[in-house]
Amino acid sequence: MIKVTYIEQPRPDTTREYWARRWRVHGGFAMQFAEFWDPIRLYIQNDCLADPSAFAGTDPSFGGVGELFYSDLDSCMASLGTPNMPTILADGSQVFARQRSVHLITETRDLLGSRPAAVRIFAYATRPAGMARTDFQKELEAAFEGSLAVFPAPPFHMSVAHNLEERESHESVLDFSFHTMDEAVAGHAAWADHVSGDGFLSAALLRDPLKVATYTHILYDTDNFGEG
Numbered sequence: 001m002i003k004v005t006y007i008e009q010p011r012p013d014t015t016r017e018y019w020a021r022r023w024r025v026h027g028g029f030a031m032q033f034a035e036f037w038d039p040i041r042l043y044i045q046n047d048c049l050a051d052p053s054a055f056a057g058t059d060p061s062f063g064g065v066g067e068l069f070y071s072d073l074d075s076c077m078a079s080l081g082t083p084n085m086p087t088i089l090a091d092g093s094q095v096f097a098r099q100r101s102v103h104l105i106t107e108t109r110d111l112l113g114s115r116p117a118a119v120r121i122f123a124y125a126t127r128p129a130g131m132a133r134t135d136f137q138k139e140l141e142a143a144f145e146g147s148l149a150v151f152p153a154p155p156f157h158m159s160v161a162h163n164l165e166e167r168e169s170h171e172s173v174l175d176f177s178f179h180t181m182d183e184a185v186a187g188h189a190a191w192a193d194h195v196s197g198d199g200f201l202s203a204a205l206l207r208d209p210l211k212v213a214t215y216t217h218i219l220y221d222t223d224n225f226g227e228g
Helices: 016-031 071-079 083-094 133-150 179-194 199-206
Strands: 004-007 040-048 065-068 104-113 119-125 157-163 172-178 211-221
Touching: 016 040, 016 083, 016 211, 040 179, 065 071, 065 211, 083 199, 104 133, 104 172, 119 179, 119 199, 133 157, 133 172, 133 199, 172 179, 179 199, 179 211
Parallel strands: none
Antiparallel strands: 004 065, 004 104, 040 065, 040 211, 104 157, 119 172, 119 211, 157 172
16 A cells, blocks of 8 residues: 655644644645545544653654555555645645655555554654665564564554655654553553664664654544445
8 A cells, every 4th residue: 555654843833732623624624625635545643742751762843643545656646646736735834844844655564453543653764874775675574573572562553664765764664553552651662672672673763763652543544434
């Protein structure tokens, strides 16, 4: 499956509460444009925790991670190529600060489960210098899947996404989620400790670190209202 994912900071003149509401409005605004919206299979807004101090190493400056899922690349590119995109992006600029943003068009794969749970951690990975992209992606997936054994209780969902084009940093995104905050805190702590002792994961995740803890909101899912 193809996923467009973006991580954004809120505009500095807004509160977290207002920003979350305004982001929901932005999603509803985009839904009115059929050429853009009809190809989308799943839409998720992940609100970053206002206080992520329980998750060591997470960046508190970000507001959220957005995800748009498509069946294939052709439908994704048709959606993003609609004449209404400038209008949608202009509305987004009323929501997002457009600073330190990371926007990716990825191929994504679920390693565990098919839909994320309530509390979710995203960790962005950067390919070590000199390593081939295909080798990096295979090793990253194997290492992430292998880390499942370190969690005190298994995550409800795990997935990995790789950008379709080469980037200097943040080429891939790992995420895992739990139903409760206590499970997420304990699971993240165990996983972070594992990462620090794993040479490959440490190099991929700590070279240009970007990690956030979020609450998940599935706002649109065609597989769950009879259109899948």
